Amino acid sequence: MSGRLEGRVAVITGGASGIGLECARRFVAEGARAVLADRNPEMLIAAQTELGNAVVTEVIDVTSEADVERMVARAVSEFGTLDTAVNAAGFGGFGMIADHPVDEWRAVIETDLVGVMLSVKHEARVMREAGRGAIVNIASINARVPAEGMSAYCCAKAGVEMLTRCAAMELGPFGVRVAGIGPGFIDTPLTAFTQVVPAIRDAYVASTPLGRAGQPDDVADAVLFLVSDDGRWVSGDTLFVDGASMNKAYPELHKVAAP
Numbered sequence: 001m002s003g004r005l006e007g008r009v010a011v012i013t014g015g016a017s018g019i020g021l022e023c024a025r026r027f028v029a030e031g032a033r034a035v036l037a038d039r040n041p042e043m044l045i046a047a048q049t050e051l052g053n054a055v056v057t058e059v060i061d062v063t064s065e066a067d068v069e070r071m072v073a074r075a076v077s078e079f080g081t082l083d084t085a086v087n088a089a090g091f092g093g094f095g096m097i098a099d100h101p102v103d104e105w106r107a108v109i110e111t112d113l114v115g116v117m118l119s120v121k122h123e124a125r126v127m128r129e130a131g132r133g134a135i136v137n138i139a140s141i142n143a144r145v146p147a148e149g150m151s152a153y154c155c156a157k158a159g160v161e162m163l164t165r166c167a168a169m170e171l172g173p174f175g176v177r178v179a180g181i182g183p184g185f186i187d188t189p190l191t192a193f194t195q196v197v198p199a200i201r202d203a204y205v206a207s208t209p210l211g212r213a214g215q216p217d218d219v220a221d222a223v224l225f226l227v228s229d230d231g232r233w234v235s236g237d238t239l240f241v242d243g244a245s246m247n248k249a250y251p252e253l254h255k256v257a258a259p
């Protein structure tokens with residue numbers, strides 16, 4: 001199928017890698033043009049080379065409101081509008097609460113939650129004015145599933161799910177939909193460390209009833225559904241794309257990884 005996003009203009013944070021980059025590939029294949037925004041300039045250049053004139057890039061840090069404003073302004077100046085957004089920039093971290101330096105904890109919250117809020121804020125301003133738009137925030141199964149050693153990430157992602165619900169209420173009257181995706185374990189650079197600690201990867205797969213690691217295109221297809229007209233009556237919900245792993249216990253990573 002093609003053309004489901006013909007003429008649409010997107011911004012994708014975290015667009016240089018993993019899930020964000022795979023969304024960019026799918027969107028471009030479906031006829032969209034996009035601003036790929038990321039803090040990694042080298043990977044942005046690689047994405048630009050791969051996707052060509054359908055995309056432009058912006059080096060941004062989503063924790064900077066000025067950077068996020070610049071990303072949205074670029075979509076309008078380059079392509080004339082903004083009607084689609086994927087907020088995928090994020091990272092994890094590991095630390096038991098009793099031992100976790102608060103600066104590290106805050107850094108996860110700043111990118112994974114405040115960064116999404118800033119993105120929705122500035123994307124919404126353009127979409128509200130236009131009276132249409134669709135925003136997808138990338139949360140995680142950890143929005144609902146707690147994990148030992150991952151309190152910052154879990155709290156940030158739980159916040160993203162609630163932010164999605166609030167934003168959907170505020171923006172619905174303007175014709176703007178806001179939905180979330182909650183991936184389970186997905187093979188991306190974020191989880192590449194599990195290649196060198198196979199026990200962790202095995203534990204994730206064992207906790208996934210469909211019996212394999214998720215791939216970026218498993219997520220991108222669900223994002224495409226939500227931002228396209230197929231998802232026209234979906235707003236406020238977070239769709240968990242996880243091979244049913246939420247129904248099983250989360251791997252005890254601190255035990256699996258112990259020497």
Ligand SMILES: NC(=O)c1ccc[n+]([C@@H]2O[C@H](COP(=O)([O-])OP(=O)(O)OC[C@H]3O[C@@H](n4cnc5c(N)ncnc54)[C@H](O)[C@@H]3O)[C@@H](O)[C@H]2O)c1
Pocket residue numbers: 013014015016017018019020037038039040043060061062063087088089090091092111115138139140141182183184185186187188189190191
């Ligand atoms: N891979 C998984 O198993 C998994 C599972 C659930 C949720 N997620 C979420 O999916 C999203 C994408 O993750 P991924 O797996 O594709 O990882 P990834 O590392 O491949 O991509 C994330 C991108 O975000 C960028 N980024 C990080 N912090 C940023 C910041 N402050 N400003 C701008 N860019 C920033 C990174 O440079 C990177 O290119 C994240 O929000 C992550 O939490 C991933």
